[in-house]
Amino acid sequence: MKHVTFHFDVVSPYAYLAFEKLPEVLKGLSYRVDYRPVLFAGFLKHHGQLGPAEIAPKRDWTYRQVLWLAHAHGVPLQLPAAHPFNPLALLRLALACGSDGLVNRFVAETVFRHVWRGGADAADPQRLDALRAQLQPQRDAAGEAVKSELRANTESAIARGLFGVPTCEVDGRLFWGFDGLPMLREYLQGGDWFASGAWEQAAALPAGQVRRP
Structure with missing residues (x-):
């Protein structure tokens, strides 16, 4: 049996798509999946990058591609009222429902669908209160x-080479993105x-030129 760790941040539409399709991708295989929330913004800060939604032309392409991918793969998806x-609050709420930095699939699904189905404001306080009442976390989010726990998850992921979400980790190998499934x-x-x-x-290829900021 293989042990797969699914690293995710609910802010990422690609993480949502990968989450929804993961059971299909793993069908017929012997595996265990751990769902581990991380803070994507922490990855960006560490690596000195902007997120896709922070670069105007890339932002437009990202939403178009995500909507098309959802359509092509039969995954219900509506963009939230505002993004990023x-x-x-959502990551901490999810972790408050779990333990040891992990959440179960039901919790991950509930939080992902709060964001990516219905087209509402993912950060609306009233919706967050309703989500909290639905999940009934055993710990204080x-x-x-x-x-x-969230800081530790993020720092540990960076130390192991993660740079984006979603990332599936198995046997020390990292498979990044929806298209990595x-x-x-x-x-x-x-x-x-x-x-x-x-x-x-691939990892041993020397760099011919390094651009300095």
Whole structure:
């Protein structure tokens, strides 16, 4: 049995799409999935990057592509009333329903669908109160223990090489993005390519030029 860790931030539409399609991608395989919330903004800060929604032309393309991908793959998706938004309250609420930095699939699904179905404001206080009442967390989402868990999840992920969400981690290998799911499945099926040395060779390629800020 393979152990897959699904690292996600609900602010990412690609993470939502990957979450919805993951059971289909893993169908017929022997696996266990852990769902681990992380703060995507922490990745961006660490790597000195802007998010896709912070670059105007890329923002437009991102929403168009996400809507098309949802249509093409049969995943219900409506853009929230405003995006990007601050996902901290949602990530902490999810973690308050779990333990050891993990949440179960029901909690992840509920929070993802709060954001990406219906087209409402994901950060609306009344909607957050209703979501909290639905999930009934056993811990205080605003407490230091939960905040520390989210920080630890994010810092640990960065230390292991994560730079974006969604990222599926298995056997120390990182599969990033919605479009990385077919690659993940082939690895879990024991695809020959992964034993060819190509995975390692790709990371050993020298940089011909490094652009300085």
